[in-house]
Amino acid sequence: MVGQLNVRRTILIVEDEPINRKMLDNIVKDSYDVIYADDGVRTIDTIRENSDIISLVLLDLMMPDMDGYEVLEFMQNDKILRQIPVIVCTSEIDSEVRCFKLGAVDFISKPFSHPMVIRARIDRAIELREGRGLIQSTQNDALTGLLTHDFFMEYSHFRDLHYQNSGMDALIFNVNRFHLINELQGRRAGDDVLIKIADSVKQIAKQKGGIAGRGGADEFLLYIPGGSDYDQMLKDIGEGLEYILNNSRVYLRMGIYRNVNMDIPVEQRFDKARVACNSIRGNYNIQLAFYDEEMHDKEALNERLINDMENGIKDGQFVIFYQPKYSIRGDRDSLYGAEALVRWEHPELGLLRPDKFVPLFEDNGLIHKLDHYVWDEVSKQVGEWMVKYDFKVPVSVNVSRVDIGAPNLEEEIFTTVQNNWISPGMLNLEITESAYTENSDQIIRVVNGLRDRGFAIEMDDFGTGYSSLNMITSLPIDILKLDMQFVKNIHDGNKDMKMVELMIDIARSLKVKVVAEGVETKEQYDLLKNAGCDIIQGFYFSMPCPASEFEKLIEKENEELEAEVNAAIGGIN
Incomplete structure (x- = not known):
């Protein structure tokens, strides 16, 4: 044959x-x-x-x-x-x-x-x-030999049918920032880490009489009888990983749904374990999380917000607040622009801050719809202010890592500003520093295309430690935005201030402007001004405010500009 x-x-x-x-x-x-x-x-x-x-x-x-x-x-x-x-x-x-x-x-x-x-x-x-x-x-997964996701779920289902015993635990665990291992150590090192973890998981499943699988990427699955020491299990799984990566630390996180409800499908049991696992994502101090009633309530709320999002956009429930930005380089602090911040006026849940729904929409791939809505609303508002006050207010809007992967993103944003009769220079596009490391080649291509169209690019959260100095020099950016965590602890001569000064020097060498966010006190303002920071935003000047309140700041700026002009004319006369 x-x-x-x-x-x-x-x-x-x-x-x-x-x-x-x-x-x-x-x-x-x-x-x-x-x-x-x-x-x-x-x-x-x-x-x-x-x-x-x-x-x-x-x-x-x-x-x-x-x-x-x-x-x-x-x-x-x-x-x-x-x-x-x-x-x-x-x-x-x-x-x-x-x-x-x-x-x-x-x-x-x-x-x-x-x-x-x-x-x-x-x-x-x-x-x-x-x-x-x-x-x-x-x-079986080709790299690790573990059961693939679908077969893992089937085997777990049949195990329940044959043994019908309660007290089973569903476990999901991941490697924090696994993509950085591939980028910094190479894909072979990343594969070696996954293989080493898989070998440990197989051994655990064998010892406990359970089932092991790979959910995809760096996600691993375990279905085992309860009663294990999960702190020790994490230590056993992580043992030897540093050796693979030349003593670089590997941070694992595990989500556990204990004593699973046998009346719900296996897939849903692991969804609950995944909720627990995701609840500690990026937290290097906590490695274990157990699914509980609080997570259940949050999961139910998240499900409702996801279901309500479409109507929220259609009914205009998402409103834009504007955080003023002030230029502090001249003799007088002048209104430079704003950052657009979205709030959700939910008809039953009240006013929701972005941290309640933005990360949720990012995780579920829905953020692009909301971002597009914000781009359009902001462009419309900026156009109205130009006509009403003869004043150009560049506003920064978020472009998430999900947006970067959207087809025809450049054309989509460019069409949005054209339809609202404003120039691309009036819409600054904020991309987080961490997003640049997710897929730097693709982001650089997209960002270059957007800059060619006339958009200014802000790197948000600069200084959070994801990108190397070598990477910074090669990235297409126009503005560096210092993360507020650096700003809030600055004092004259302390380490945080020295770090801020270093980042301002980096920006100056790259010939890009610096925005400091989270500025709340006169001391912070003075230190940043003396260090050469270009623009600041924060409660020192104003809290985020609705468009009607922001208009008062525009009117005040126009009055001060007019007074300066009149004073200059008077001086000439």
């Missing part, structure tokens, strides 16, 4: 006797491509170099340098090479048991006879291996 397929497989013939090598070649060459090795060491090198194309190995046992037993043992200890079927060619009948234990699938006796029988056994071995591989390719 294999020989009839319109794809030629490759067989490795390992034989140090030229006559035997030639005989095997004559038997298989009509249906297979053939490569050769004549000793054990060369065999290992050949298998390593061609593991992706070798369909079967015909292996002699007696060879110089390294015998066939050693080759079999080497292959058996390698996750990839052990998948390649091996037929041992030998005259030593007594060696069969040992070879089978080392992973051989069949034997061909020497001297070779009955070529058609040998061909049939080769065809059958490849056919069985490819059939089994097809099943395993859907059942």
